[in-house]
Amino acid sequence: MLVVNGLVKRFGGFTAVNNVSFEVEQGEILGLIGPNGSGKSTIFNMLSGTFPPSAGTITFDGSEIAGLPPHKIINRGIGRTFQIPRPFRRLTIFENVALAGYYGQGSHSLAKANDAAEKALTMVGLPTDRQASVDGLGAAGLKKLELAKAIATGPKLLLADESLGGLDETEMDQAADMLRKIRDELGITIIWVEHIMGVLMRVVDRVMVLDHGEKISEGLPSAVSSDPRVVEVYLGTDAHATQAAAAEARR
Ligand SMILES: Nc1ncnc2c1ncn2[C@@H]1O[C@H](COP(=O)(O)OP(=O)(O)OP(=O)(O)O)[C@@H](O)[C@H]1O
Numbered sequence: 049m050l051v052v053n054g055l056v057k058r059f060g061g062f063t064a065v066n067n068v069s070f071e072v073e074q075g076e077i078l079g080l081i082g083p084n085g086s087g088k089s090t091i092f093n094m095l096s097g098t099f100p101p102s103a104g105t106i107t108f109d110g111s112e113i114a115g116l117p118p119h120k121i122i123n124r125g126i127g128r129t130f131q132i133p134r135p136f137r138r139l140t141i142f143e144n145v146a147l148a149g150y151y152g153q154g155s156h157s158l159a160k161a162n163d164a165a166e167k168a169l170t171m172v173g174l175p176t177d178r179q180a181s182v183d184g185l186g187a188a189g190l191k192k193l194e195l196a197k198a199i200a201t202g203p204k205l206l207l208a209d210e211s212l213g214g215l216d217e218t219e220m221d222q223a224a225d226m227l228r229k230i231r232d233e234l235g236i237t238i239i240w241v242e243h244i245m246g247v248l249m250r251v252v253d254r255v256m257v258l259d260h261g262e263k264i265s266e267g268l269p270s271a272v273s274s275d276p277r278v279v280e281v282y283l284g285t286d287a288h289a290t291q292a293a294a295a296e297a298r299r
């Protein structure tokens with residue numbers, strides 16, 4: 049479904065993503081992990097058209113999409129969440145999601161947008177009443193709103209950026225289960241970016257690891273979490289989480 053070849057992003061003289069290639073199969077959940085600043089969000093920004101790659105190709109459903117603007121990429125079926133949720137505070141929860149549906153689906157039909165919002169909110173477990181305010185949402189609620197907005201655009205491929213940041217352990221488990229449910233029930237393929245490895249390893253089919261903008265490992269969770277290169281990168285910063293992930297993946 050997605051074929052990425054030789055992707056590069058330079059910011060001035062700094063290379064944030066260096067010659068990264070990977071593929072995503074229809075129906076899979078691919079985990080994308082790596083330490084802070086390793087280039088995860090930058091890859092999402094190129095896939096979603098926030099900015100063009102410095103080099104490389106991105107083929108989605110057989111056509112080249114590298115460098116297309118965000119609205120064209122959304123219309124082709126790639127939806128994303130943002131690491132830092134910034135909903136429109138003056139709109140209700142429902143309006144935020146319906147707005148995403150209205151522009152994202154490209155049909156510009158209010159009825160379809162409302163219908164998409166209703167379904168997306170139900171999927172993530174947020175209220176579907178038209179009055180509920182964004183101000184009542186905590187960290188977990190805002191993450192759900194991000195997911196609902198992305199789902200309402202009707203994606204075939206969902207790019208979920210750090211859905212677990214700021215959540216406690218129970219909320220993390222719920223969020224992980226929700227991503228799996230989105231894949232299982234809506235048939236949406238997912239790339240999930242996280243740096244909390246443990247929960248991610250339980251849900252993803254495959255995982256790819258970045259360090260300093262380069263791909264250092266890729267494969268099944270059990271193999272990747274015991275890959276010496278991965279353990280080394282996570283040692284010190286996240287050794288405990290890495291071991292927990294390895295144990296989790298072996299179960
Ligand atoms: N628009 C930008 N302009 C300049 N540098 C940028 C820009 N966006 C990202 N970078 C730099 O590129 C590198 C990769 O950043 P990126 O946001 O992709 O990391 P990340 O893997 O998502 O990290 P985190 O886990 O902290 O979210 C960082 O050094 C960052 O400072």
Ligand SMILES: [Mg+2]
Pocket residue numbers: 088089090131210
């Ligand atoms: Mg990031």
